[in-house]
Amino acid sequence: MKACIFCQQIKLEQILSETEYFKVVFDINPVQMGHLLIISKKHAMDMRELLDEELFDLIKLEQQLMSKIYDIFDVDGVTIAQNNGSIMDKGTHCHVHVIPRYKNDEFWDNQKVVPHENDLLKLKVALSLK
Template sequence: MSDNSCIFCKLASGEFPSATVYEDDLFRAILDISPAAKGHTLLLPKTHAVNLFELDELEVSKALLVAKKLAAAIQKTLQCDGINILQNNGTAAGQSVFHFHIHLIPRYEEDGVTIPWKSLSYSDGEAFELANKIHQNL
């Protein structure tokens, strides 16, 4: 199912033209029109899901397998030094288009592309306590 107001649904379905690098029955991967680096690719499911939590387990599993395949092809094609594979869920996490997608961004030493965050630290025992709380919710 798709959302008629969702730009990524229209891109994933082929309704809007895009530079497609991969397609199967579940996904389409396209070059981002506002790339962080040349070759920046978006992996989009063909069915609408706002975020990771709305995808079924088959789609989640296949998404990561396809991302791995795409990353290898991008690296081989561009001879980049590394690749960021990013996926954001919710506004607070940086999601700006509410259709699940994975960014694959080719990286080069000293390329100036940044993914900044301020590093924090845990007090004594705090990390173990939090890990146990998260574990209890699995």
């Protein structure tokens, strides 16, 4: 098994900011200038493995990073995208992308997703408030 780059290859000088549970670095393959990664300090493969205090820390950190991006850049918005599970790049663990956005930046134009049939009624029932 390939070693986790987030656990073993992030150098101290790459860390832009950190909290008790997370570190923030620039994405090495940015979608947009200023694209950040929030990386769990714990080797969690899925957000569902995070404790409540870690989840709270994550959402507060996302909010703080968004505010900094809005303050520093002339952005129209920020996209938050989270990767979990076996769909992630090999050698990584649970992380969040924080991406500065601009009108007409064509962010979604290159999405080519193979649709999968799913039982939407089953999901709707599962999400229903009782």
